[in-house]
Amino acid sequence: MKAISLKFFVISVFCIICNYTHAQLSLTISEAKETFSKEIIDLDPIEGIYDVQNNVMVYSPDYGNQSTKQHFTWIIIKLDRYWEAEPHEKNDFVVISAEGSVKGFMGIIRKLSQESYYTFKGADARGREKNYRFYLENGVAFELKDQNYNGYASMNKHSTALKSYPTVLMYRDAFSAEAQKNAASSGTGFFLSNDGYIVTNNHVIENAQNGNIKITGINEDYNKSYMARVEVTDKQNDLAILKITDASPIMNVPYTFKFTTSSVGEECFVLGYPLISSMGKNIKLTNGIISSKTGFDGNIAQYQISAPVQPGNSGGPLFDKNGNIIGIVQAKHTQAENAGYAIKASYIRNLVELLPTTVSFPQRNSLNGKTLPQQVELASKSVCLIIVNGK
Numbered sequence: 001m002k003a004i005s006l007k008f009f010v011i012s013v014f015c016i017i018c019n020y021t022h023a024q025l026s027l028t029i030s031e032a033k034e035t036f037s038k039e040i041i042d043l044d045p046i047e048g049i050y051d052v053q054n055n056v057m058v059y060s061p062d063y064g065n066q067s068t069k070q071h072f073t074w075i076i077i078k079l080d081r082y083w084e085a086e087p088h089e090k091n092d093f094v095v096i097s098a099e100g101s102v103k104g105f106m107g108i109i110r111k112l113s114q115e116s117y118y119t120f121k122g123a124d125a126r127g128r129e130k131n132y133r134f135y136l137e138n139g140v141a142f143e144l145k146d147q148n149y150n151g152y153a154s155m156n157k158h159s160t161a162l163k164s165y166p167t168v169l170m171y172r173d174a175f176s177a178e179a180q181k182n183a184a185s186s187g188t189g190f191f192l193s194n195d196g197y198i199v200t201n202n203h204v205i206e207n208a209q210n211g212n213i214k215i216t217g218i219n220e221d222y223n224k225s226y227m228a229r230v231e232v233t234d235k236q237n238d239l240a241i242l243k244i245t246d247a248s249p250i251m252n253v254p255y256t257f258k259f260t261t262s263s264v265g266e267e268c269f270v271l272g273y274p275l276i277s278s279m280g281k282n283i284k285l286t287n288g289i290i291s292s293k294t295g296f297d298g299n300i301a302q303y304q305i306s307a308p309v310q311p312g313n314s315g316g317p318l319f320d321k322n323g324n325i326i327g328i329v330q331a332k333h334t335q336a337e338n339a340g341y342a343i344k345a346s347y348i349r350n351l352v353e354l355l356p357t358t359v360s361f362p363q364r365n366s367l368n369g370k371t372l373p374q375q376v377e378l379a380s381k382s383v384c385l386i387i388v389n390g391k
Contacts, residue, residue: 006220027096032075034165040174043204045139046093046109049165050074072100074138074161077111092349095122120144130295140168151263168348179368184390188272189215190318191382192241192352196248199348200315200386201330202233202240208388213242217273217385218249222281232354237301239348241355254366254378258324259346266290267339270307270329271376273385274318285382287340302341303327309340323367323375
């Protein structure tokens with residue numbers, strides 16, 4: 001059994017498939033809504049909650065024309081969301097009446113090979129098997145029509161079913177979010193060591209599909225890209241360490257790491273790749289000061305900085321004036337000018353200890369004592385552009 005518990009009034013699942021006219025089961029609307037909202041991306045178009053209107057016209061010689069209307073709430077849900085269906089049942093859907101004059105199991109719907117065409121197997125009030133072939137229009141509505149004559153009276157029944165849940169807006173939002181999650185995105189990273197380990201933010205790479213992470217801009221070469229895999233992450237502090245899986249480029253990391261806390265008012269600068277779709281792939285420099293030893297909402301793991309940062313700067317290095325890395329750029333305040341946040345470098349040290357191999361931090365700082373333009377020229381070779389889910 002899976003997420004939803006069924007309430008059986010007849011003995012077995014076998015009855016539902018092989019003798020559906022006698023099977024009875026129930027499912028509440030709230031249970032169905034919970035399942036549909038959680039699994040909306042994977043739903044078949046037929047699945048959902050439907051408002052069903054039956055219009056019945058009966059003609060008899062004695063009484064003439066008589067018409068009635070009936071209202072039902074149907075739940076149509078894939079069979080194997082309840083249990084492991086047999087291979088030949090994979091295209092079957094259970095139809096349950098949750099509200100109306102008749103409640104419980106109504107029949108089985110099976111998907112046909114033609115797009116949006118289905119068959120419905122059910123039974124009428126007298127227990128006679130009924131088979132319908134219908135078309136699901138725009139994923140939200142279908143009709144069932146039935147005519148019969150018993151030698152005395154004729155009956156025409158026309159049922160219209162209109163999906164009420166999930167709503168069109170829910171589908172749109174879910175698929176938009178899924179597309180955004182799988183879309184190409186970019187961020188910044190920087191080398192932790194000469195042997196291909198790279199530091200970035202976890203949020204830069206967490207939506208990578210099938211490990212699709214590419215690194216470019218190493219030694220300022222944007223014509224060459226390398227594949228990378230995630231080695232270790234720290235979701236709480238939004239950090240990740242990657243490892244280049246191709247033949248690692250020849251590196252000479254020119255900076256060192258400073259793990260002690262910097263002071264408010266110290267000069268700092270940021271290197272990164274913000275907004276590459278409009279600003280291009282060349283590395284960008286911004287500078288400022290340490291505005292606070294704590295970050296957003298008093299977060300002690302962050303600095304607040306005045307150096308402007310934008311989307312794409314995430315994961316980039318924050319340097320002090322001596323060329324030491326003191327933090328990793330993480331975010332900007334959307335309601336304040338020049339208020340950005342960087343995770344303190346000391347949190348990288350904790351993450352490095354979780355790597356499967358021993359990695360030594362660089363010991364030689366070639367940036368110390370240089371002018372800012374000289375520091376940028378040297379450091380840029382070890383700051384890279386990270387592209388996730390790109391072609």
